[in-house]
Amino acid sequence: MGLPEERGRSGGGSGVREEAGARSRARSWSPPPEVSRSAHVPSLQRYRELHRRSLEEPREFWGDIAKEFYWKTPCPGPFLQYNFDVTKGKIFIEWMKGATTNICYNVLDRIVYEKKLGDKVAFYWEGNEPEETTQITYRELLVQVCHFSNVLRKQGICKGDRVAIYMPMIPELVVAMLACARLGALHSIVFAGFSSESLCERILDSSCSLLITTDAFYRGEKLVNLKELADEALEKCREKGFPVRCCIVVKHLGRAELGTGDSPSQSPPIKRPCPDVQISWNEGVDMWWHELMQEAGDECEPEWCDAEDPLFILYTSGSTGKPKGVVHTVGGYMLYVATTFKYVFDFHAEDVFWCTADIGWITGHSYVTYGPLANGATSVLFEGIPTYPDTSRLWSIVDKYKVTKFYTAPTAIRLLMKFGDEPVTRHSRASLQVLGTVGEPINPEAWLWYHRVVGAQRCPIVDTFWQTETGGHMLTPLPGATPMKPGSATFPFFGVAPAVLNESGEELEGEAEGYLVFKQPWPGIMRTVYGNHERFETTYFKKFPGYYVTGDGCRRDQDGYYWITGRIDDMLNVSGHLLSTAEVESALVEHEAVAEAAVVGHPHPVKGECLYCFVTLCDGHTFSSTLTEELKKQIREKIGPIATPDYIQNAPSLPKTRSGKIMRRVLRKIAQNDHDLGDMSTVADPSVITQLFSHRCLTIQ
Numbered sequence: 001m002g003l004p005e006e007r008g009r010s011g012g013g014s015g016v017r018e019e020a021g022a023r024s025r026a027r028s029w030s031p032p033p034e035v036s037r038s039a040h041v042p043s044l045q046r047y048r049e050l051h052r053r054s055l056e057e058p059r060e061f062w063g064d065i066a067k068e069f070y071w072k073t074p075c076p077g078p079f080l081q082y083n084f085d086v087t088k089g090k091i092f093i094e095w096m097k098g099a100t101t102n103i104c105y106n107v108l109d110r111i112v113y114e115k116k117l118g119d120k121v122a123f124y125w126e127g128n129e130p131e132e133t134t135q136i137t138y139r140e141l142l143v144q145v146c147h148f149s150n151v152l153r154k155q156g157i158c159k160g161d162r163v164a165i166y167m168p169m170i171p172e173l174v175v176a177m178l179a180c181a182r183l184g185a186l187h188s189i190v191f192a193g194f195s196s197e198s199l200c201e202r203i204l205d206s207s208c209s210l211l212i213t214t215d216a217f218y219r220g221e222k223l224v225n226l227k228e229l230a231d232e233a234l235e236k237c238r239e240k241g242f243p244v245r246c247c248i249v250v251k252h253l254g255r256a257e258l259g260t261g262d263s264p265s266q267s268p269p270i271k272r273p274c275p276d277v278q279i280s281w282n283e284g285v286d287m288w289w290h291e292l293m294q295e296a297g298d299e300c301e302p303e304w305c306d307a308e309d310p311l312f313i314l315y316t317s318g319s320t321g322k323p324k325g326v327v328h329t330v331g332g333y334m335l336y337v338a339t340t341f342k343y344v345f346d347f348h349a350e351d352v353f354w355c356t357a358d359i360g361w362i363t364g365h366s367y368v369t370y371g372p373l374a375n376g377a378t379s380v381l382f383e384g385i386p387t388y389p390d391t392s393r394l395w396s397i398v399d400k401y402k403v404t405k406f407y408t409a410p411t412a413i414r415l416l417m418k419f420g421d422e423p424v425t426r427h428s429r430a431s432l433q434v435l436g437t438v439g440e441p442i443n444p445e446a447w448l449w450y451h452r453v454v455g456a457q458r459c460p461i462v463d464t465f466w467q468t469e470t471g472g473h474m475l476t477p478l479p480g481a482t483p484m485k486p487g488s489a490t491f492p493f494f495g496v497a498p499a500v501l502n503e504s505g506e507e508l509e510g511e512a513e514g515y516l517v518f519k520q521p522w523p524g525i526m527r528t529v530y531g532n533h534e535r536f537e538t539t540y541f542k543k544f545p546g547y548y549v550t551g552d553g554c555r556r557d558q559d560g561y562y563w564i565t566g567r568i569d570d571m572l573n574v575s576g577h578l579l580s581t582a583e584v585e586s587a588l589v590e591h592e593a594v595a596e597a598a599v600v601g602h603p604h605p606v607k608g609e610c611l612y613c614f615v616t617l618c619d620g621h622t623f624s625s626t627l628t629e630e631l632k633k634q635i636r637e638k639i640g641p642i643a644t645p646d647y648i649q650n651a652p653s654l655p656k657t658r659s660g661k662i663m664r665r666v667l668r669k670i671a672q673n674d675h676d677l678g679d680m681s682t683v684a685d686p687s688v689i690t691q692l693f694s695h696r697c698l699t700i701q
């Protein structure tokens with residue numbers, strides 16, 4: 001593998017080089033020497049040594065890392081056992097089975113008592129309004145979590161129970177998830193931007209016995225009456241014969257009425273005049289968080305769990321339309337998120353870390369809550385959005401808390417790029433040392449802007465490729481070691497063995513393009529799909545026996561760098577969130593006017609991809625802007641605002657193969673008005689395509 005050498009030099013010490021390779025004319029940027037000097041992994045050579053050891057001796061490599069954690073009882077048998085090959089039997093992965101521990105104990109009690117960091121700030125909380133702030137130390141967080149664990153215990157929650165959490169980014173969300181973990185109960189967090197229908201579906205799928213939610217919150221200017229959505233979801237659950245017996249409600253917008261109390265968010269009264277949010281109350285089911293907390297005791301012995309016990313369920317879109325409940329386990333997930341956090345962000349004790357992701361997504365689980373806390377880090381927890389009250393909000397927060405490591409999504413970068421450099425340069429950002437991205441491929445323009453403007457050319461960028469299923473980073477640069485190429489997630493993390501396969505499942509060597517797969521388990525890999533192990537095996541292991549199949553395509557260049565080329569299944573990535581075309585199509589056809597629907601991804605300057613929907617109407621219905629508004633509303637209600645389509649086109653009929661399969665490849669071309677359709681020999685009726693091209697102008701945006 002040839003190494004990119006450094007040639008030119010640009011401001012702040014990053015080297016830049018133009019490469020001659022035909023396919024990758026990408027420049028590469030060396031890690032700045034001042035970052036390498038103090039880095040855990042200071043050179044590419046050191047990275048390679050560690051990576052090789054992690055693959056050749058995974059048990060020893062992860063065994064050494066495990067020693068830093070608290071285990072109630074050590075691992076009695078093999079450190080790792082697994083089967084990745086469906087032809088040889090059931091797929092399973094077990095790291096440290098039989099060892100017992102508790103992740104909540106490791107991220108709080110251990111930090112307070114063993115590391116003596118009780119007074120260190122765990123989170124700076126910044127509300128939607130810049131004046132709403134508070135902070136919480138490790139010791140305070142531990143007290144809150146013990147209180148709330150006792151609350152849950154009193155409500156009958158035991159090890160193995162499932163608890164649904166539907167909350168905005170407030171400290172109580174972290175408290176709630178850690179309290180579940182302390183009791184060995186599985187949290188199932190549903191992003192507060194999801195609809196009541198989606199919440200209901202997720203509660204039912206894992207039969208959650210309790211829901212934790214919030215009265216209401218603001219996202220920028222927009223008021224979200226979350227309790228109302230939670231009520232609708234619980235009503236739907238009741239209708240389907242599954243009554244959730246308890247709903248705990250945090251008074252967040254109404255917090256000002258409570259005085260200071262001992263809530264972790266001892267925020268000053270909210271400045272914004274609080275409109276009357278109508279909260280309906282279901283006696284016997286609803287309970288106020290602050291009332292229950294007042295009665296709860298201070299101490300709570302953690303439930304000691306097997307390393308292989310489930311820790312949480314997090315739903316991710318599946319290509320069949322029904323979301324999959326990804327299950328992560330206590331021990332492996334803990335080791336993996338702690339280790340990736342430490343190396344990928346090159347964590348040091350004095351850092352202030354900020355991951356802008358919502359905890360409702362895996363990035364928030366791993367890099368807002370578990371990874372930073374396991375390292376005793378101080379983080380920012382942000383409730384708001386990048387454009388409120390103005391487009392410089394993120395950078396004002398960076399300066400306010402002197403953020404050193406900053407992690408966000410390409411869609412946020414593209415959104416902010418539109419407003420130019422001034423909102424960024426208005427703030428000093430002198431504290432920043434490392435920048436990160438996640439969620440989708442970052443286009444080189446956005447990478448270069450992030451590097452030049454946000455990072456003032458002195459901060460390495462870690463473009464981290466991973467998935468809900470992988471628990472933590474899989475392909476990523478290390479800030480002090482890896483020369484970066486804009487748009488490439490570079491090399492595998494420790495313990496990760498990628499391969500590129502062709503359609504026949506053969507491993508391709510050297511420069512190649514194909515399916516991205518992983519050859520051996522890493523500790524953070526998901527263990528099953530909740531309640532459906534067969535779906536786990538089919539989705540990730542059937543196509544190429546012996547490998548974990550990511551569902552992404554990738555290219556490896558002449559220097560061994562990996563470039564993600566996008567999803568190869570029927571999944572869309574809108575603003576870094578995965579959506580299945582089937583899920584959106586089924587929401588569309590539930591409308592009485594729609595006979596058939598096909599949804600494809602379409603390039604979008606900010607979202608990366610947006611939804612372009614083709615709908616065939618039932619007889620007697622006409623296509624109109626009223627109808628498209630109704631359809632958009634329907635999708636918002638069924639799935640959530642993130643799935644709102646940008647385009648809906650009337651399609652009197654859809655292009656299909658002779659065997660009746662909708663030709664999405666062709667629909668994508670029609671959406672882009674690209675007449676170069678390639679091989680059309682399989683299309684059943686070519687006149688449909690001409691008709692759709694001519695109907696493009698009728699698309700209502």
Ligand code: WTA
Pocket residue numbers: 316361362363437438439440441442463464465466467468469489550551552564566567573576577578
């Ligand atoms: C995509 C998010 C390119 C990819 C952590 C993956 C990326 C899916 C990157 C998982 C990246 C994520 N470069 N593509 N750095 N990061 N993806 O489950 O298609 O929400 O399979 O997990 O996002 O999305 P998920």
